[in-house]
Amino acid sequence: MAKIHYIYDTESCKYVRDERSTSDIILNTMMFLSVTIGLSVGLILLYTNYFESPKELLLRNDVREIEFEIAELELRINTLNTVLADLTYRDDRVYRVVLGAEPIDKSIREAGVGGSARYDDIRKKQFAHKEAIIKLSESIDKLRRKVYIESKSHDEIVQLAVSKEKLFAAIPAIQPISKNKYTLTSGFGNRFDPITHIFGPHPGIDFAAPSGTPIYATADGVVDVTEIAFTGYGKKVEIDHGYGYRTRYAHMNAFIVKVGQSVKRGELIGYVGSTGHSTAPHVHYEVFINRAQVNPIYYFFNDLNPTEYAKIIELASVENQSMGM
Structure with missing residues (x-):
């Protein structure tokens, strides 16, 4: 036997028998569920658009850390280039002048380190900051070449200095008798x-x-x-x-x-x-x-x-x- 449902009538202030049909109840239920689902989807969309998940927060922090490290590496490379430029200046304008040697040609110091295909393996990968990584790699390779050239130049300067030292020692630069005795x-x-x-x-x-x-x-x-x-x-x-x-x-x-x-x-x-x-x-x-x-x-x-x-x-x-x- 079906249960009889009563509802409170606000106009008569009495409980009256619920005369709604089963279809009305089902429709009301469906409407309630639709509103609930809609609100739930809206809340989910609102959360995903304005709030990050723990995984997204972790990834974003990782990206920021990588960006910071890239910036730090670029700063260090710039500092090393400044130091190297000072060494190059002293090499060409001081040491080689004193030792009577020609400075190293600028075209040799500024020579490239390979073609555009050198970094294709990086370009083929799909990841954030790819161009920054390629630029950083190019800077490191150029710096490495400059350091190599400067190290070879310093080897040559050492040999020139040793040779110059022997030359200076070979010049008859004193008198054969002590002064004040002749x-x-x-x-x-x-x-x-x-x-x-x-x-x-x-x-x-x-x-x-x-x-x-x-x-x-x-x-x-x-x-x-x-x-x-x-x-x-x-x-x-x-x-x-x-x-x-x-x-x-x-x-x-x-x-x-x-x-x-x-x-x-x-x-x-x-x-x-x-x-x-x-x-x-x-x-x-x-x-x-x-x-x-x-x-x-x-x-x-x-x-x-x-x-x-x-x-x-x-x-x-x-x-x-x-x-x-």
Whole structure:
């Protein structure tokens, strides 16, 4: 037996029998369900459009972190490029100028790192910030190439510096006798020979000093001549310094080096004497560059101040009598 339903009539303020049919009830129920579903869908759409799910929040945070890291990497690359640019400037404008080398051509430093297909594997992938990743990769590859070129340049500079150091050591840059222990009696050029009484070329400088005064090598090198003679240069030593430089020390009382011996600038090689074609104790000193005799006075820059150098230039320029060959 079907249950009888009563509803409250607001007009009569009484409970009256519900006379609605089954179809009306079903229709009302369907309308209620439709409204409920509509509201539910609206709420879901509202939530999804204005509120992120935990997974979306996590992904968004990951994307922001990636964007931050990309920005940081770009900043570091820019900083490294600035540092590298400073190294490049000093390489080309300072180190190579000092060492007498040509700067590296700009086209070599700015050369590319490959064709456009180099990053195709990245372009084929589908992910956010793809172009930023490609740009970052290009910057890193360019920086890597520049660093490689600069490292090779520095290797070359080191070799140039080592070679330059050896060259500087090979230049006869000091006097063969300690200053204040000699008198410069005859310079380079035409002089009067006290023995032959002929006015002619004097291919070196005469340093008069007491017999036995130490004589020093004026540059690094290898002794390749030691000779004893009763005429001419008397007892003499010749040193090959390399790079075309050569020195000769003559009229020595004695020498303490032998052929093949390596010597350093300032190393003792013998003593002042008056052997050979000589009138008094002195050392006759000559300098050769590529087998040509040159004025030794131009190389005394390591142990003389400007005033002392000007004085020795003045003394060496006087056309006086030599003390021997």
